[in-house]
Structure formats: structure tokens, C-alpha cells
Amino acid sequence: MSKIRERAEAAADKKALYGADIDLPSFKQEASVHEYNPEMAGFSEEERKNFAEVGIVTSGEERSGNFLMMDHSPVHCSVGQEGVELLPMADALEKYDGLKEYWWKAVDVGTDKYTAGAELNFNNGYFVRVKAGVSATFPVQTCLYIDEEEIAQNVHNVVIAEEGSELHLITGCATAPHLRRGLHIGVTEFYIKKGATVTSTMIHNWGEEVEVRPRTVVMVEEEATFMSNYVSMKPVKSVQMYPVVRLLGEGAVARINSILVAAKGSELDVGGSVSLEAAGTKAEIISRAISTGGDIIARGQLIGHKPGIKAHLECNGLMLSEEGSIRAIPELDGRVAGVEMSHEAAVGKISQDQIEYLMARGLNEEEATALIVRGFLNVKMEGLPEELQMEIDRIVSESEKSIL
Numbered sequence: 001m002s003k004i005r006e007r008a009e010a011a012a013d014k015k016a017l018y019g020a021d022i023d024l025p026s027f028k029q030e031a032s033v034h035e036y037n038p039e040m041a042g043f044s045e046e047e048r049k050n051f052a053e054v055g056i057v058t059s060g061e062e063r064s065g066n067f068l069m070m071d072h073s074p075v076h077c078s079v080g081q082e083g084v085e086l087l088p089m090a091d092a093l094e095k096y097d098g099l100k101e102y103w104w105k106a107v108d109v110g111t112d113k114y115t116a117g118a119e120l121n122f123n124n125g126y127f128v129r130v131k132a133g134v135s136a137t138f139p140v141q142t143c144l145y146i147d148e149e150e151i152a153q154n155v156h157n158v159v160i161a162e163e164g165s166e167l168h169l170i171t172g173c174a175t176a177p178h179l180r181r182g183l184h185i186g187v188t189e190f191y192i193k194k195g196a197t198v199t200s201t202m203i204h205n206w207g208e209e210v211e212v213r214p215r216t217v218v219m220v221e222e223e224a225t226f227m228s229n230y231v232s233m234k235p236v237k238s239v240q241m242y243p244v245v246r247l248l249g250e251g252a253v254a255r256i257n258s259i260l261v262a263a264k265g266s267e268l269d270v271g272g273s274v275s276l277e278a279a280g281t282k283a284e285i286i287s288r289a290i291s292t293g294g295d296i297i298a299r300g301q302l303i304g305h306k307p308g309i310k311a312h313l314e315c316n317g318l319m320l321s322e323e324g325s326i327r328a329i330p331e332l333d334g335r336v337a338g339v340e341m342s343h344e345a346a347v348g349k350i351s352q353d354q355i356e357y358l359m360a361r362g363l364n365e366e367e368a369t370a371l372i373v374r375g376f377l378n379v380k381m382e383g384l385p386e387e388l389q390m391e392i393d394r395i396v397s398e399s400e401k402s403i404l
Contacts, residue, residue, distance in 0.1 A: 004109050008120050011113060035075070066080075132162040174206065204231065216241070216244070220246065231259045262291050272300060282311065283302060302343075304332075311340070
């Protein structure tokens with residue numbers, strides 16, 4: 001038995017640091033096999049609609065790569081640009097003899113029972129590599145989709161941006177409209193080499209009884225940049241995610257942006273940690289959270305290890321219901337003198353004065369409220385390609401109809 005598997009078995013019953021516990025045996029570990037679909041356009045109209053709602057273009061146009069996993073089966077994988085490699089994770093492990101330099105090197109398999117489950121019940125995942133000096137012309141899109149009732153989907157992904165490369169990754173996660181209950185466990189390891197830039201945009205649209213447990217660690221080298229954009233605006237039973245970014249090289253930069261909406265019955269425990277471990281590193285964490293009856297915990301942590309690092313954390317919450325809750329938990333951890341870190345956090349409701357001000361200028365109450373919410377969620381994500389910013393704006397705009 002490998003040492004990784006031994007550590008996974010030892011951690012199989014370890015609870016996560018945050019969030020509600022999940023009874024893993026209550027979900028099925030076996031799923032039906034889905035046929036491979038060589039053409040993205042071959043999916044049904046309903047499936048294509050679901051994919052579009054999480055930013056996945058089924059035509060494959062203006063994409064440097066396309067990957068889609070349904071339940072436990074990779075059903076499509078294609079690449080449209082030289083220098084960009086995209087494979088199902090199981091194929092990558094076979095091709096590269098276990099990916100010994102990367103597999104479980106960033107994420108500790110013994111973190112909790114969810115990381116352990118991803119190893120012990122590994123289904124598949126995606127492997128993305130952009131070769132040195134290559135700039136992906138268009139985004140690479142990956143979709144993780146659950147179609148079968150009450151299954152657990154356990155994925156492990158590895159993303160490598162070699163020196164001087166550039167990658168925009170869109171990950172859309174969703175469930176079939178008929179699905180009531182399911183579990184998604186996702187481990188993702190990012191390795192961003194010297195001078196590389198990676199933008200990761202993740203959009204979630206799970207079902208109302210689906211539980212989600214992503215575990216992500218990002219390793220960022222000298223003069224490299226990592227930008228994360230996370231959007232979750234549809235009902236879900238619970239999401240617990242806390243990506244950890246380690247800025248290991250001088251001049252490395254990280255930005256984490258989140259847009260969260262919790263409907264009644266939803267529990268979102270979402271945050272992020274950036275560890276600034278080298279001179280000249282910079283970080284920013286920005287969160288926008290709205291409760292329409294659900295519960296949100298918005299966490300953020302900045303750890304300064306070197307003098308002169310700069311980092312800022314901002315968390316704002318908006319209550320649109322008498323039910324539900326929002327807790328903002330900002331944390332600054334300075335380990336040496338000379339760090340420069342700041343934070344601001346605010347939770348409140350829409351001011352009646354704001355509504356009346358807009359109504360005095362010709363809007364009715366519903367229009368005034370919608371305008372305020374739209375402005376609250378308007379987070380312009382620095383470094384995001386125009387087409388991705390437009391896609392996020394579209395998804396936010398569409399979701400406003402269900403918020404109000």
C-alpha cells in the first residue's frame with residue numbers, strides 16, 4: 001500500500017476544521033458509465049442550457065480546451081491550441097508515471113476525511129498544463145456535472161502553468177435539473193511557475209440538496225500571479241471551501257474574489273487564505289455576500305511572513321431577509337515587523353434612505369432595490385479577460401431575478 005493511501009485511510013474519519021459534517025456512507029460510490037461524446041454540440045438542449053448557466057460553451061468556440069465529466073465518467077476532452085495539454089486525470093497519471101512531482105504535493109491527503117475520500121474513492125478529474133512561454137489564446141473550460149441521484153463525485157485536478165505561460169481556466173459545476181441529492185468532493189492543486197499568470201473562474205449551480213467540499217492549494221513562484229473568481233448564486237444545501245494560496249517567490253501576487261448568494265436552506269462557508277512567504281509579495285481578498293434567507297460565513301486570512309509585503313482583505317455582506325445570517329471573519333496574521341496588511345468588513349441591510357432616494361428619481365421600490373443589489377455585486381475583477389467579465393456579469397444579472 002502506498003504511503004499516500006495509508007495517510008488517507010488514517011484521515012478517513014477526521015472532521016473538517018470548518019462547517020457541518022457529512023455522512024459520507026449515505027452517498028453511493030458507484031455510478032453508471034456514460035458514453036464518450038466526441039462533439040460538445042452532441043448534448044441535449046436541456047444539458048446545453050445547464051452548461052451555459054455555469055459559463056460552459058458547448059460549441060467549443062473561442063476555447064483552447066474543453067473537458068466535461070459527468071458523474072464518474074469523462075465524456076469529452078479536446079484541445080484547440082498547441083502548447084496546451086488537457087487530459088482526464090487518470091490518463092495523465094498513466095502517461096506521466098503517477099505525476100510524482102505534483103500528485104498530493106500541494107494538498108495534504110490527510111487534511112480531513114474529504115481529502116481522504118478523494119484518494120480512497122478517486123473517480124477522475126482533469127489535468128491541465130500550459131507549456132513554458134505559451135499564452136492560451138482562449139480560456140480552457142472544464143465542467144464537473146452530476147446527473148445520477150445520491151452519488152458522491154470524487155475528483156482530483158492538477159493545473160500546471162510553466163514558466164512565463166498564461167492560462168484562463170473556467171470551471172463550471174452543476175447538477176441535472178431532476179437531481180435532488182448528491183455530493184461533490186474536489187481536490188485541486190495549482191502549480192504556477194516563475195512569471196506565469198493563471199486566472200481561475202469557478203461558477204457553481206448545484207441542486208438544493210447537494211453538498212460540496214472543494215479542497216484547493218495554490219503554489220505561486222517568483223513574479224507569478226494567481227487570480228481566483230468564485231461565483232455561487234443558486235440554492236445549494238452546503239458549500240465549504242477555503243482555498244489556500246502560498247506566495248513562495250519574490251514579487252508573487254494573489255487576488256481572490258467571491259460573489260455569494262445564500263437562499264433559504266443554503267449554508268455557505270466560503271473563504272480563502274493567502275500566505276505571503278517571500279519579499280515583495282502582494283495579496284487581495286474581496287468578498288460580496290447576500291443572504292436571502294440562508295446562512296453565510298465569509299472567511300479571509302492573510303499571513304505575512306516577510307517585511308514589506310502588502311495585503312488587503314475586504315468582506316461586505318447584505319441581508320435581504322429577516323431570516324438567515326452572515327458572519328464575516330477577517331483575520332490578519334503578521335509574523336514579522338514591517339508587514340503592511342489591512343481589512344474592512346461590513347454586514348447590513350439596504351437602507352430605506354437609499355431606496356427613497358432612487359424612488360424620488362423615478363424608480364419604483366422593486367427597481368430601486370434591484371439597482372442597489374446590482375451595484376453591490378458589481379465586483380470588477382482585475383486581470384480578467386473582457387469576455388470572462390462579461391460572462392460573470394451576465395450570470396449575475398440573470399441570477400438577480402431569483403434573488404429579489
